[in-house]
Amino acid sequence: EPEVTQTPSHQVTQMGQEVILRCVPISNHLYFYWYRQILGQKVEFLVSFYNNEISEKSEIFDDQFSVERPDGSNFTLKIRSTKLEDSAMYFCASSDEGLGRGEQYFGPGTRLTVT
């Protein structure tokens, strides 16, 4: 069964450093998402991406964050200058339908630890 994959599984970085989290969505999906879950909190939406542009973003997704689809298979989340409060599980998801419909399929997550 096709699945979303994410690398690395765990990333430790120092405050102020840049990190890039990588995802390979399901191959025939066209819509891509990033979510995060801070320990003990809800899963929160960050951004959605379709047709090489951001289709929706949350207030969390500020100028420190960016997304890119650098080739036909990868989808990345970059955090330019990490803060302690960016420590969380980051989940990538993809779907074959967009607005209002379609199940989103999640990857296993990247645990980001900012020290």
Add this chain to the structure above:
Amino acid sequence: DQQVKQNSPSLSVQEGRISILNCDYTNSMFDYFLWYKKYPAEGPTFLISISSIKDKNEDGRFTVFLNKSAKHLSLHIVPSQPGDSAVYFCAARGHNDYKLSFGAGTTVTVRA
């Protein structure tokens, strides 16, 4: 974001019995609802969904019920099995949304 609420943080049920998980929402623009299951160190796994034009959707042991007037949905698992022990998340999206709004989750423990 308090638009999706799962008020029971945990549920313990005996193997073979029914598990009932509840979810309430406040946003009347939500029209598509999903349940996800999550094991430790894994991502959420899609279980079942329901559109607001329906009041019930069934898939094997899993049934989701939607009561739009009460802004309430529930997930029934019958019969419960040990492998069902996980965290279950309710999620919702509106017609013009890409994003899913999640509840806080309910941890289900199935006892042998």
